[in-house]
Amino acid sequence: MTTATLEKSPQAKPAKQKVMLVEGNEAAALGVALARPDMVAVYPITPQSSLVEHVAKLIADGRMDADIVDAEGEHSVLSVLQGGALAGARTYTATCGPGLAFMFEPYFRTSGMRLPIVMSIVTRDGITPQSVWGGHQDAMTVREVGWVQVYCETVQEVLDTTIMAFKIAEHHDVMLPVNVCLDGNYLSYGTSRVELPEQAEVDAFMGVKDVNWHVALDPLRPMAVDPLTGGSSGRGPSTFVRYRKGQCRGMQNSLRVIEDIHEEWAQRFGRRFAPLVEEYRLEGADYAIMTLGSMTGAAKDAIDEARDAGRRVGLIKIKTFSPFPVDALMKSLDKVQAVGVVDRSVGFRWNCGPMYQETMGVLYKLGRHVPSMSFIGGLAGADITVGHFHRVIEATEKLLSNPAPTEPVWLNEKD
Amino acid sequence: MAMFGGAYNTIAFDAAQCDGCGDCMTACATVKTGTVDKTRSRIQIVDSADDGFELALCRQCGDPKCVTVCPAGALTKDGASGVIDWNAAKCVDCLLCTVGCAYAGIALDAGSGHVAKCDTCDGAPACVPACPHGALKYITTSRIYNEVGDWEDLFAPGLAGCQGCNTELLMRHTLRRVGPDTVLATPPGCVPGMGSVGFNGTTGTKVPVFHPLLTNTAAMLAGIKRQYKRVGREVNALAIAGDGGASDVGFQSLSGAAERNEQMLFMVVDNEGYMNTGMQRSSCTPYGAWTSTTPVGQGSGGMPSQGKTQDAKNLPLIMVNHRCEYVATASTAYMEDLYDKLDRALEASKRGFAYLHVYSPCTTGWRFPTNQNMEVARKAVETNFVMLWEYNPRDGLQFTRPVDDPLPVTDYLKAMGRFRHLSPDQISHIQSKVVENLAFVKQMAHRQSA
Numbered sequence: 001m002t003t004a005t006l007e008k009s010p011q012a013k014p015a016k017q018k019v020m021l022v023e024g025n026e027a028a029a030l031g032v033a034l035a036r037p038d039m040v041a042v043y044p045i046t047p048q049s050s051l052v053e054h055v056a057k058l059i060a061d062g063r064m065d066a067d068i069v070d071a072e073g074e075h076s077v078l079s080v081l082q083g084g085a086l087a088g089a090r091t092y093t094a095t096c097g098p099g100l101a102f103m104f105e106p107y108f109r110t111s112g113m114r115l116p117i118v119m120s121i122v123t124r125d126g127i128t129p130q131s132v133w134g135g136h137q138d139a140m141t142v143r144e145v146g147w148v149q150v151y152c153e154t155v156q157e158v159l160d161t162t163i164m165a166f167k168i169a170e171h172h173d174v175m176l177p178v179n180v181c182l183d184g185n186y187l188s189y190g191t192s193r194v195e196l197p198e199q200a201e202v203d204a205f206m207g208v209k210d211v212n213w214h215v216a217l218d219p220l221r222p223m224a225v226d227p228l229t230g231g232s233s234g235r236g237p238s239t240f241v242r243y244r245k246g247q248c249r250g251m252q253n254s255l256r257v258i259e260d261i262h263e264e265w266a267q268r269f270g271r272r273f274a275p276l277v278e279e280y281r282l283e284g285a286d287y288a289i290m291t292l293g294s295m296t297g298a299a300k301d302a303i304d305e306a307r308d309a310g311r312r313v314g315l316i317k318i319k320t321f322s323p324f325p326v327d328a329l330m331k332s333l334d335k336v337q338a339v340g341v342v343d344r345s346v347g348f349r350w351n352c353g354p355m356y357q358e359t360m361g362v363l364y365k366l367g368r369h370v371p372s373m374s375f376i377g378g379l380a381g382a383d384i385t386v387g388h389f390h391r392v393i394e395a396t397e398k399l400l401s402n403p404a405p406t407e408p409v410w411l412n413e414k415d
Numbered sequence: 416m417a418m419f420g421g422a423y424n425t426i427a428f429d430a431a432q433c434d435g436c437g438d439c440m441t442a443c444a445t446v447k448t449g450t451v452d453k454t455r456s457r458i459q460i461v462d463s464a465d466d467g468f469e470l471a472l473c474r475q476c477g478d479p480k481c482v483t484v485c486p487a488g489a490l491t492k493d494g495a496s497g498v499i500d501w502n503a504a505k506c507v508d509c510l511l512c513t514v515g516c517a518y519a520g521i522a523l524d525a526g527s528g529h530v531a532k533c534d535t536c537d538g539a540p541a542c543v544p545a546c547p548h549g550a551l552k553y554i555t556t557s558r559i560y561n562e563v564g565d566w567e568d569l570f571a572p573g574l575a576g577c578q579g580c581n582t583e584l585l586m587r588h589t590l591r592r593v594g595p596d597t598v599l600a601t602p603p604g605c606v607p608g609m610g611s612v613g614f615n616g617t618t619g620t621k622v623p624v625f626h627p628l629l630t631n632t633a634a635m636l637a638g639i640k641r642q643y644k645r646v647g648r649e650v651n652a653l654a655i656a657g658d659g660g661a662s663d664v665g666f667q668s669l670s671g672a673a674e675r676n677e678q679m680l681f682m683v684v685d686n687e688g689y690m691n692t693g694m695q696r697s698s699c700t701p702y703g704a705w706t707s708t709t710p711v712g713q714g715s716g717g718m719p720s721q722g723k724t725q726d727a728k729n730l731p732l733i734m735v736n737h738r739c740e741y742v743a744t745a746s747t748a749y750m751e752d753l754y755d756k757l758d759r760a761l762e763a764s765k766r767g768f769a770y771l772h773v774y775s776p777c778t779t780g781w782r783f784p785t786n787q788n789m790e791v792a793r794k795a796v797e798t799n800f801v802m803l804w805e806y807n808p809r810d811g812l813q814f815t816r817p818v819d820d821p822l823p824v825t826d827y828l829k830a831m832g833r834f835r836h837l838s839p840d841q842i843s844h845i846q847s848k849v850v851e852n853l854a855f856v857k858q859m860a861h862r863q864s865a
Contacts, residue, residue: 038645039638067641071634072671079631079668083638086625087598089645091638105628217598217623217639219650224618225625228607235615 017195017269024155024187027194028094028120028180029054031162033064034202035118036209038089041069041077045099046132047184048122052094066092074103078117082106085115086217086225090166090209092117096184097124097138104142110177111146111247113226116169116211117177120162121149123293124184125345125380133381134184136293136345139321140354146247148254149179149322151293155192157273158182163202164261170211171261173253181321183344185381186294197269205268251323258320276325278317279332281307285314287338287400289392292318292355295344295377295384302389313393318355329362338371339363340396342389342411344378352376352408371399377411384411423477423497424555426458426533426540428470432550435460435468442545446536448526455526457533458542459519473520473533475499481512481521481532490521498535506530559588559754566591569621574609579778579785581747581792582684583609586655588750589682590622592757597651598639599624602632602665604657606684608691629660633672636679644678651764652679659689659697662730673737676767680760683730683770686777694780698728701800702848703841705833706780721836726848731772735806735859740767743805743815746774748792752815756805763807774801782832791830798827799853800845804860812860824849 022030028051032040040059042052058064067084071077074095081091095103100121110117125135139149148168152158158180165178182188212218217225229240255276262275278296281303282288291299296317303315316332316339318325333339343353350357352374363370375392377384388411395409440456448455459471475497482490482499489505490512492498501521506529512521513530524531533540535553543551569590576583582605590599599622601607610619612626627635632654640652661669661683669681688706689695696706700723705711709723734742741763745753756771763769776791778784783791795801799821806812824846828834837845 038642041638067645069637069641069675072667072674076631076634076668076671079628079634080638080641082631083635083640084642085638086635087639087642089638089642106631109628217625219596219598219623222621222623224613224620225623227613227616227618227626230615239615 017197020194020196021191022155022194023050023189023191024152024158024182025051025122025189026054027155027159028162028182029058030194030196031159032092032118033058034197034199035092035163035166035206036064036090036203037066037092037118037166039067039069039081039084040092041071041080042093043071043074043077043095043099045074045096047124047134047188048094048096048099048120051120051122051188055092074099075106078103078106078110078119081117082110082113082115083217085117085211086113086215088212088216088218090170090211092119094120094122096122098127100138100142107142107147108145112243114175114214114247114250115177116166116175118162118165118169119177119179121179121181122184122188123181123344129380131380134186134188134344135379135381136181136183136343136354137379139179139181140345140347143322143354146251147177147179147322148174148251148258148320149181150258150320151181151318152183152187153294153296153317153319155187155190156194156271158187159194159196160265160269160271160273163197163205164265167206167261168254168257170209171254171257172213174250174257175214176247176250176254181293183294190294195271201268205264255320255323255325255328274317274319276318276320277328277332278319280315280317282314282316282332282335284312285336286312287340287396288314288316288333288336289389289396290316290318290339290341290355290359292321292342293344295342298384298386299342299389299392302386302393305386306390306393311393311397313397321355324358324362326362326365329359330366333359333362333366333370336370338396338399340373340375340392340399342375342377342384342392344376344384346376346379356408371404373399373404374408375411376408379412382412382415388412423475424535424538424553425475425497426472426535426543427552427554428472429550429552430463430467430469432548433460433468434548435462436547438545438547439542439551442541446541447531448524450526452526455524455531457531459522471519471522473499473516474518475533475535480515480517484511484515486511496535496538499532500534501530501532503529559751563588563591567595567621569595569597570611571619571621574611574619576605576609577777577779579788580605581788582606582686582775585684585747585773585775586611588754589655589757590620590653592754593651593653593680593761595622596649597622597653598636600627600632600636600652600654600656601625602627602654602656602660603629603691604660604689605686605691606655606657630665631668632656632660632665633677633679633681634668636681637672637675637677640678651761654679654681656681656683657689657691658683658685658687658699658730662698662728670737673734673739673768673770676740678764678767680764680769680771682760683772684775685730685772686775686780687727688777688780690777690780694777696723699730701727702845703834703837705782705836711836721838721841722833729852731770732856732859734770734772735812737768738808739770739806740764741769741805741807742772743770744772744774744801744803746792746796746801746803748789748796749803749816752803756815759805759807776831780833782835783830787830791827794822794827794830798822798824799849800824800827802853802856804856812856814856814860821849
C-alpha cells in the first residue's frame with residue numbers, strides 16, 4: 001500500500017472523536033499526551049517553542065502524566081531522554097534548526113543505541129544567513145544519521161503521526177528513533193480543525209510499552225552499555241559492523257512497519273494517510289511534480305487547476321523521507337515521462353535540492369531515462385504559492401520536449 | 416562473617432613526646448618476663464640519628480614479612496584481632512623472622528632463648544599507661560579498610576590502569592561503598608580506559624555501566640534516576656568522571672543537573688588534564704604545568720614557553736555556588752577523610768545533587784616515580800596546594816583537614832617532573848596563588864558558616 005486517498009476506508013469504524021481548532025504545535029502536543037510518554041525533556045527554540053509550552057501546560061494541568069525536564073540545552077535534552085529510555089521510559093522532545101545542530105552529538109548516538117525516542121522537528125532553515133523561519137534544511141542536514149524521518153502535510157496529520165511515531169519507533173523490528181517533521185510557520189502556527197482521538201482508543205492502539213528489552217541500565221539486569229568495540233586491533237571490527245548492519249536492517253524494516261501502522265490507524269480511527277509515498281492525480285499523467293511537507297496543499301490546488309486546463313500532470317508526495325522509500329517511489333515514477341522535484345532546502349554538494357538528489361538515484365534504478373529537474377523554494381519561511389507551482393508545472397512539462405536545465409530553479413529568488 | 420574481622424589496633428608512638436625514660440620497657444618486661452630487665456622488653460626505645468628516639472616494636476603489619484619468611488608456620492596473623500601470634504610449639508628458633516622485620520619488632524629474648532614480640536597484652540598493652548609523657552597511644556587504625564574488605568568489590572579483577580595510579584583504588588573503594596543497586600556512568604577518560612565499561616563484549620564492572628559522551632554524563636544519569644524514581648525504585652546514580660569532561664566540555668550538563676538538583680553522586684577524579692588521551696591540558700591543569708598541549712620550549716621573540724599560562728579552574732568551588740546538597744574535596748592520600756565524605760555524599764545524593772572532587776596524582780602525566788603517588792597526594796595537602804573541605808547548604812563550608820602550618824609549595828612542585836622547568840617568578844606566582852586560594856576558601860568557610 002503506497003498510494004492513498006483521503007477518503008475514509010469503507011471498513012473503518014470511526015471512534016468518537018472530539019473536534020478542536022488548534023495550531024500544529026498544539027496538535028503535536030496533544031498527540032504526545034495521547035501517547036503517554038513517561039518523560040519529556042524540553043528546551044525552547046523558535047518555531048518549536050509553543051509546542052513545548054503546550055506540553056508543559058498539559059502536564060501542569062494534570063492532563064498528561066509525564067516527568068518534564070527543563071534541561072539547560074538541546075544537547076542535555078536528548079541526553080536526559082537517552083538515560084530515561086535506557087531505564088525503560090517512553091520519551092519525547094522537539095527541536096529545530098540550531099537546537100538540532102547543538103544536539104547532534106547525542107542525536108547521532110540515539111540511533112546507534114537503538115533507543116525509540118520520538119522527536120518532532122518543527123523544521124527551520126539553517127543559519128547563517130540569520131533566519132528564524134521555516135525550511136527543511138535542519139532535518140535534511142541530519143538525514144544520514146539513522147533516524148526515521150517522516151514529514152507531515154496537515155495539522156491533523158501532525159497529531160495522528162505523532163502518536164503513530166511512538167508505535168513505529170518501539171516496534172521490535174525497528175527500535176529506532178523517529179523524527180516527526182512539521183513545517184515551521186506553516187504547520188507549527190497554522191490553525192486547523194482536528195479530530196482528537198479518545199484516550200482509551202489510543203491506549204488500545206499503542207498496546208504494551210516495552211522500550212528497553214534490548215538494552216538497559218538496570219541493576220536487575222546488569223549489563224555494560226556500549227563498551228568499546230574492536231577496530232584495527234584485537235578482535236577486529238566485526239562487532240561494530242554487526243551493529244551498523246542492524247541499524248540498516250531496522251531502517252529497512254521500518255518501511256513495512258510504517259505501512260502496517262498507518263493501515264491500522266486507518267482501521268481504528270478512520271483517517272488514512274499515505275505512509276511512504278502519496279500519488280495525487282497521477283493516473284493518466286505524462287509528468288509529475290514531487291513535494292514534501294505542507295507545500296503539498298498548494299501544489300495539489302495547482303495540479304487541480306492544471307488538470308482542468310488540460311495539462312496531463314500529477315503529483316507525488318514523499319511522507320517517509322528516511323529511510324528513503326526507493327521501491328515505492330520507483331513504482332510511482334514508472335508512471336511518468338518527466339519529473340520536477342520541489343525542495344524546501346539546499347543540497348550544497350550537488351547544486352540542487354536534497355530530495356531531488358535522492359530522486360535521481362531512484363530514477364537511475366528505473367533503468368530508463370526520465371528527464372528531471374530541481375526546484376528550490378520556501379527557504380527562510382517563504383511561501384510557495386499556487387502561482388509558484390504553476391511555474392513548476394510549466395517548467396516540468398517542457399522536459400517532455402526540451403533538454404533539462406542544468407541549474408536548479410530558485411522559486412522565490414525575485415519575491 | 417567478616418573476611419578481615421573488625422578494626423585493627425596498634426600502638427602508636429609520638430617521638431616528639433618521648434624523653435627516653437624507658438618506663439614503657441620496664442612495664443613490658445615486668446608483665447611479660449616477671450623481671451625489670453629492659454633488654455627483655457618487647458618494646459624498645461632506641462636513640463635515633465637526630466638525637467631523638469625511635470620505636471622498635473611489632474607494627475602487627477597487614478603484609479607481615481615475619482610470617483612470610485617463617486619456615487615452621489610459627490607466626491600467624493589473627494584475622495579477628497589483627498595481632499601476629501607466635502606459637503612456641505612450632506618455632507624452630509631459626510631467627511629468620513628477625514631478619515625479615517623492617518621494624519625490629521621481633522627479636523631474640525636471651526632470657527628465654529626464643530624470639531619474642533608484642534602481643535598487645537590482649538588489647539590492654541601495659542606500656543601505654545606506663546608512659547608518663549603520653550608518647551604511646553593504643554589506637555584503632557584502618558577502620559575503613561577492614562569494613563570495606565567485607566563489601567563486595569564490584570569491579571572485576573584485571574582493570575588496566577597505569578602502574579602506580581591510585582584511581583583504580585579509588586574506583587574500587589567507591590563502588591564498594593555505593594553498592595550493587597547502582598547505575599555507573601564513566602565518561603571517556605582513564606576510568607573507562609582501564610576497562611571498566613569493557614571491550615568487545617566483555618566488561619570490567621558488575622553493576623550496570625555505560626560510557627556517556629564526554630559531554631553529557633550528568634544529563635544521562637539524570638534521565639536514568641528520574642525514571643527509577645517514577646516507577647518507585649531505589650537506584651543510585653553514580654558518575655566517576657575525569658576533570659576534563661567535567662570542567663570543560665561537559666560543564667554545561669554538569670551545571671544544569673546541579674541547578675535542577677538532580678539526585679546523583681557525581682565524583683570527579685581530578686588528575687589535572689586529559690591524561691588518558693596523552694596528557695593534554697584541561698581547565699583544571701594548574702599554572703605552569705607541562706602538558707602535551709602546554710609544552711616547554713624556546714618560544715619566539717625571547718619569550719620561552721613555560722607550561723600552562725593560566726591558573727586552574729576551581730571546579731569544586733563553582734559547584735558550591737550551585738548550592739548543591741553536598742560538595743567536598745578529597746584526596747586519595749586521606750582515605751578515612753574521603754570515606755566520611757563518601758558516606759555523606761551518598762546520603763545527600765538521595766535528596767539532590769552531591770559532588771565529590773577527588774585530587775588524584777597521575778604518575779604518567781605528572782612525571783613522578785610510580786611508587787610516589789601517595790607521597791605526592793599528601794604533599795599537595797600539606798602545602799595547601801590542595802585543600803580538603805566539605806560543604807552543605809545548612810552548615811556551610813568547613814575544612815576537614817586544615818593545614819595551619821603548611822610546607823612551602825616547592826616541596827610539592829619538586830616532587831614531579833611537570834614543574835621541573837619553572838622559573839623563580841613562576842614558583843612565586845604559584846606560592847602566592849596558594850595563599851590567595853587559602854584566604855578565599857577561609858573567607859567562604861567563615862561567611863557560609865556564620
